[in-house]
Amino acid sequence: xxxxxxxxxxxxxxxxxxxxxxxxxxIVKGMxxxxxxxxKKEATIRYPEVxxxxxxxxxxxxxxxxxxxxxxxxxxxxxxALSCPAEAITMIAAERKPEEKALYREEKxxxxxxxxxxxxxxCGLCEEACPKEAIxxxxxxxxxxxxxxxxxxxxxxxxxxxxEVK
Amino acid sequence: MSDKVxxxxxxxxxxxxxxxxxLNAARQIGGDIVPPAMCYYSKLEGSGxxxxxxxxxxxxxxxxxxxxxxxxxxxxxxxVMDGMEVMNITSPEVIEARSGVVEMxxxxxxxxxxxCDQAGECDLQNLGYExxxxxxxxxxxxxxxxxxxxxxKIQLHMNRCILCYRCVFTADQITNKRVHGILNRGDHSxxxxxxxxxVDNDFSGNVIDVCPVxxxxxxxxxxxxxxWFTKPIDAHRDCPTCSxxxxxxYKGEDVLRVTGRKDIYGEVAxxxxxxxxxxxxxxxxxxxxxxTHISDTSVIASNHYETLKPLPVIQPNLKxxxxxRIELEKTTKF
Numbered sequence: 002x003x004x005x006x007x008x009x010x011x012x013x014x015x016x017x018x019x020x021x022x023x024x025x026x027x028i029v030k031g032m033x034x035x036x037x038x039x040x041k042k043e044a045t046i047r048y049p050e051v052x053x054x055x056x057x058x059x060x061x062x063x064x065x066x067x068x069x070x071x072x073x074x075x076x077x078x079x080x081x082a083l084s085c086p087a088e089a090i091t092m093i094a095a096e097r098k099p100e101e102k103a104l105y106r107e108e109k110x111x112x113x114x115x116x117x118x119x120x121x122x123x124c125g126l127c128e129e130a131c132p133k134e135a136i137x138x139x140x141x142x143x144x145x146x147x148x149x150x151x152x153x154x155x156x157x158x159x160x161x162x163x164x165e166v167k
Numbered sequence: 168m169s170d171k172v173x174x175x176x177x178x179x180x181x182x183x184x185x186x187x188x189x190l191n192a193a194r195q196i197g198g199d200i201v202p203p204a205m206c207y208y209s210k211l212e213g214s215g216x217x218x219x220x221x222x223x224x225x226x227x228x229x230x231x232x233x234x235x236x237x238x239x240x241x242x243x244x245x246x247v248m249d250g251m252e253v254m255n256i257t258s259p260e261v262i263e264a265r266s267g268v269v270e271m272x273x274x275x276x277x278x279x280x281x282x283c284d285q286a287g288e289c290d291l292q293n294l295g296y297e298x299x300x301x302x303x304x305x306x307x308x309x310x311x312x313x314x315x316x317x318x319x320k321i322q323l324h325m326n327r328c329i330l331c332y333r334c335v336f337t338a339d340q341i342t343n344k345r346v347h348g349i350l351n352r353g354d355h356s357x358x359x360x361x362x363x364x365x366v367d368n369d370f371s372g373n374v375i376d377v378c379p380v381x382x383x384x385x386x387x388x389x390x391x392x393x394x395w396f397t398k399p400i401d402a403h404r405d406c407p408t409c410s411x412x413x414x415x416x417y418k419g420e421d422v423l424r425v426t427g428r429k430d431i432y433g434e435v436a437x438x439x440x441x442x443x444x445x446x447x448x449x450x451x452x453x454x455x456x457x458x459t460h461i462s463d464t465s466v467i468a469s470n471h472y473e474t475l476k477p478l479p480v481i482q483p484n485l486k487x488x489x490x491x492r493i494e495l496e497k498t499t500k501f
Contacts (some may be wrong), residue, residue: 078281079393083469094390109282109390132281149498 062140074135077111081127087118172249189242206331207243215243228251268299285381287394328382334374397461410441
């Protein structure tokens with residue numbers, strides 16, 4: 002059949018020239034590209050030793066805050082758990098004893114506070130819901146682990162370290 | 168002469184028996200036009216007239232005397248007249264006055280909602296949400312009291328009390344002998360029992376149900392859980408002292424709290440006895456009826472299903488489960 006257009010390109014197979022046959026120019030050209038990359042700026046960083054700077058509105062791991070006197074701010078009101086779309090937060094409340102007044106700010110506190118980091122989607126709604134300014138997603142990226150149970154973060158991992166006594 | 172009188176509330180006409188209060192006439196119509204009530208309780212004789220949240224404007228006194236009433240009136244204490252015209256939500260004056268009343272109620276009320284067990288089913292919280300300002304203009308110290316135990320099952324937080332007197336009327340009418348009341352006067356008034364005498368009556372627990380705020384709360388439920396995480400279910404039992412018709416508040420398999428059954432105005436249908444309320448906290452003690460109907464606007468309605476066993480989200484597929492058995496075990500193994 003006659004071709005309808007003249008776009009068809011006929012490839013003629015020519016024998017390789019001496020330079021092509023020796024492969025050397027092509028190898029040198031390829032190596033030059035490879036070696037030039039050695040002197041370029043690295044695109045990656047050595048995480049976790051080095052961390053990139055996060056944007057100011059980055060949401061990472063949660064932390065439960067303390068007030069200026071070092072008492073825990075959380076009062077276990079349950080609004081974070083209510084607002085959580087992934088249902089990652091659970092808590093058990095307890096009543097503060099008179100001798101624990103230096104530990105907890107309110108009459109009631111969270112004796113158990115757990116966040117399942119596998120469920121958490123880091124949306125920040127808990128932060129928004131909190132009436133006591135007790136929870137912030139201001140931590141780093143949640144580290145990886147092997148077992149599922151290790152992703153359920155309790156108060157030991159979430160509560161901010163107590164203030165340094167000067 | 169007919170034995171019914173005609174009254175128009177926000178443009179809706181209703182015929183009621185003479186002597187009915189405007190509030191009750193509005194409740195016969197129902198819907199948004201019902202004035203809120205903090206102190207009036209239909210089951211308690213003599214209640215009402217204290218909180219002023221139910222104020223309405225009477226734009227036409229009656230057919231015979233069509234002059235409007237000079238001031239806003241408390242609808243729970245004003246009887247209807249034939250041909251009366253009442254404005255509630257259609258009058259901006261009423262809305263403004265009501266938000267003023269809410270502000271006054273909140274003057275001494277602590278911002279305790281994150282701690283308070285009543286949060287989520289609190290009348291004052293709802294009212295404050297609808298009418299209140301986001302901030303207070305009051306600059307002085309709020310009244311503070313130490314919390315008091317009324318008996319071993321009832322906790323009184325006088326800080327939160329709005330002095331509606333409902334609990335006093337309950338004690339007067341339901342129980343035989345009242346042992347708590349209001350001490351002092353005016354701004355200094357407080358609910359108390361003399362020398363903290365334990366309220367010793369089979370029906371004393373009902374003061375918890377009638378309290379519109381978190382001033383009287385159930386000590387057995389204290390800080391156990393938030394109201395909106397518990398699931399209300401209607402149940403009954405054969406009780407020798409009361410009707411035994413209650414609402415059980417479940418968290419998982421446990422009954423955390425037992426209350427009377429409340430209607431849409433937050434009033435219990437029947438008072439229940441202390442045995443039902445405090446001592447029967449096992450599913451085996453009760454005959455389960457059905458999940459309590461919760462209004463969509465309530466926070467308690469979140470994750471609340473009105474069927475006893477909600478349909479599974481994913482149909483269980485045994486074939487698939489068997490094929491993925493090893494993977495599934497991994498997920499539960501920890």
